Amino acid sequence: MVDLSEIQAVFIEEAKELVLQFEESLLAIESILPNSDDEIINEAFRAAHTIKGSAGVVGYDHIVDFTHFVEATMELLRNHALNPCEKLISTLLECNDHINALIKCLESNEDFPPALTDTEAGLLESLKSYSGLQHQTSSEQTVVENQEATQSFRVSAQFYKACMVDGFDPLSIIRYIESKGSTVEVDWLIDEVPALNAVTPDELELCHFRMQLEIHHSTREDIDEAFEFIAAESNIEIAPIEDDKKPTLVKTDKQPTKNNKVKPKNPERMMKIPAQKLDELVNELGELVIVSAALEDHTKTIRDSALTEIVEHIQQLVSDVQSSTLQLRMVQIGETFNRFSRVVRDTSKELEKQVSLEIMGAETELDKSMVEKIVDPLTHLVRNAIDHGMESPAQRADSGKPEYGTLSLKAFHDSGSIVIEISDDGRGLDKEKIKEKAIQRNLISPDTELTDKEIANLIFEPGFSTAEKVSNISGRGVGMDVVRKNIEAVRGTVSVESVEHQGTCFQLRLPLTMAIIDGFMVSVADAKFVIPLDMVTECIELPLGNGATRQTDYINLRGTVLPFIHLSRIFDLPTNPKIRPSIVVVKYGQLRAGIVVDQLLGEFQTVIKPLGALFEKMSGISGSSILGSGDIALILDVPKLIHDFAHEPESRKLANS
Amino acid sequence: MSNLTIVLPEVLTIYEVSKVAAKWQLMLSDDTTAIAIDLSELLEVDAAGFQLVVALAQCCTEKPLSVIGVDEHHSPCALWLLNTLVASNCTQRR
Amino acid sequence: MAKKIMIVDDSASIRQVAKMTLLAEGYEVIDACDGLDAINKLDEGKINLIISDLNMPNMDGLSLLKKVKEMGQYRFTPFLMLTTESGADFVSQGKQAGAKAWMIKPFKPEKLINTVSRILA
DSSP, X not given: OOOHHHHHHHHHHHXXXXXXXXXXXXHHHHHTTTSOOHHHHHHHHHHHHHHHHHHHHTTOHHHHHXXXXXXXXXXXXXXXXSOOOHHHHHHHHHHHHHHHHHHHHHHTTOOOOHHHHHHHHHHHHHHHHHHOOOOOSSOTTSOOOOOOOOEEEEEEEXXXXXXXXXXXXXXXXXXXXXXXXXXXXXXXXXXXXXXXXXXXGGGGGSXXXXXXXXXXXXXXXXXXXXXXXXXXXXXXXEEEXXXXXXXXXXXXXXXXXXXOOOOOOOOSOOOOOOHHHHHHHHHHHHHHHHHHHHHHHHHHHSOOHHHHHHHHHHHHHHHHHHHHHHHHTEEETHHHHHHHHHHHHHHHHHTTOOEEEEEEOTTOEEEHHHHHHHHHHHHHHHHHIIIIISOOHHHHHHTTOOSSEEEEEEEEEETTEEEEEEEEOSOOOOHHHHHHHHHHTTSSOTTOOOOHHHHHGGGGSTTOOOOSSOOTTTTTTOOHHHHHHHHHHTTOEEXXXXXXXXXXXXXXXXXXXXXXXXXXXXXXXXXXXXXEGGGEEEEEEOOOBTTBOTTOOEXXXXXXXXEEEEHHHHTTOOOOTXXXXXEEEEEETTEEEEEEESEEEEEEEEEOBOOOGGGTTOTTXXXXXXXXXXXXXXXXXXXXXXXXXXXXXXXXXXXXX | OEEEEXXXXXEESHHHHHXXXXXXHHHOOTTEEEEEEEOTTOOEEOHHHHHHHHHHHGGGSSSOEEEESXXXXXXXXXXXXXXXXXXXXXXXXX | OOOEEEEEOSOHHHHHHHHHHHHXXXXXXXXXXXXXXXXXXXXXXXXXEEEEESOOSSSOHHHHHHHHHHSGGGTTSOEEEEEOXXXXXXXXXXXXXXXXXXXXXXXXXXXXXXXXXXXXX
């Protein structure tokens, strides 16, 4: 017997993908109403059909039974017996959600909650109203076990040419009947078979013999089944012994349906790999990188040009393998953005706003492990934009804006990060209100001077919410601070810019990969640190004179303020007055700072090993790395450091510029 | 007086029947008096193949077909063909 | 010699269940995810039975059937079609194109074994 538990995982993953495909197709159908496109309808049909088929073979009859009606409705659309309309598509979308819920129950091994039963009944009623589909509680697979009494039959069979051409094997038919426990006596009526020397070979392709069977202890059903495949090309007469002759099996001829053209999908061959295997590979690769770096170091001490050349070659190969492997983890963000079509549609309908979604940069790639982590914050931001950002159509018309608001999701790469922007052309942030609230909540003091940008970003502070009523969508308990925490958890940052009456733009910055880092190694006292190379813009020596000393907190770098980050202070390390410090200028987004260090140790590539639980709370460190020598280097969390220690309010002006 | 032994090919189905029939026709001559069919190579046969063998059997109603080359370990279809031919009174078991 | 069966279906679940069911019955099994894939894998030796879904991307079941019939060594290979219940029209099309048998989806593993043994008996 087949081991179902093994198959369940495959089915669930497949079914989830199919549910997504179905939703995409349904949304596509909706978007071109009142026109329709046969290809898209066929795609949608296939998704439903495959869900039903797969569920059937793994025995999840509940899903089969429900999906059956969805599939039947899609079939009606496919045959043009029914035309798509917005209401129908909405219903189908809800049905798809229901299927998803069923799959989730399956996945978590939970019983089917009664609330879903009501939903289901409601959905089936709706579907029925469109197509007059009959309610059947049994799928046609649950054949009622007919405890028919067995009988005896006499069967007379005559075979036509088509039957012979198909290569018919009378033996298999007889064996099948026998396998059900019946006995079969065969009479071959061969009198009419011509002698070989009196016939042309072609004639022997026609059937000149007949078969007569006397079958005992069998059922009409079994016999029908045995002859099922050749019934159309033969004349089978089955008569129960004792009764009159029964009519022969008749096959009804129907018109074949229009041959549906199927558009070939992306011809690229894909392979599914468990994510864990990929992670292991990346990890091992990281170790390889470390070891090969140590090899290179050691080789430098041995002056052997042939050896050096080989090692350089190895380094190059290792680097190539590493890039290729990291590429495997990258997925296009378009997949994630597409999910939001549904969110935007539902949210705008619910709030009676008109919003159209624009997606740009869908091909931008990001690490797969990052994707799941940002879906929630993105969803929140999208809902929030529609809820608070977007005005109602009437309000928009009043202020001379088009009734349809635009929400755009944009992604692009920028100096080693992936940037995602969620912008809307709505009412923008009310800066006065924000400032008031912040003062009220003691987040800032009343006389603090802040730039517009700083005011806007106050919304990320914990405990902040200016919504008058906590709406179902975006208010309750989930604030911007949670969004920020989620993003920072993946070493990203979020910020906002807004112009009143014009719109708001949220910007997320995320690292491209979470596994391996190209870094610049530095040391302070005995401690070694790694600074992400993509954030390093230049290295300079601390210019003494101009009143600058080791204690200085900032310098004038070509006319702008460069605030300092003293690692010795932050990490409580001893300073050595004999050493002239260096500054590593780092940049993150619009912000810059200079990290003060004792020594510059050069470029360095390493695997980020996550910090143990004990050190996770340590501010300013995002991970650690093991050096070829066995030492440990701490990887600096530059964005955090800049934010915490070098974020200079504009009010701090230079004495002389 | 000649004895003809015909060895059935591995596969004898509708697709081979026409060719094989022609071949066998050439092998038959007017003074063939006894035919033995050798089933030792037979692996696959269908209704058409069966019919062909029957047609062969119809050629020698005087001296029926004898079947050789079959034992219990043989292919199921060879056994079946043998038994069927016997049951149809086409042949004698040898 | 074990009989070799090819199962062609774009659903991974169905391929897996069919494969495991048939393997347990002592058959050898090759699987393919659509018609094109099946054609590529057909060059690997004798196949005793092809089981194929009708609705697949890239090359559907009927096209596959017709293509297979044109291929020398496989033109006698029996073809078992998988179809939805309302696809009875496909059945007649399939029979015309040379399919030997059909089975309705969704099906239970036992039914698969049953039907396969009828064809390969």
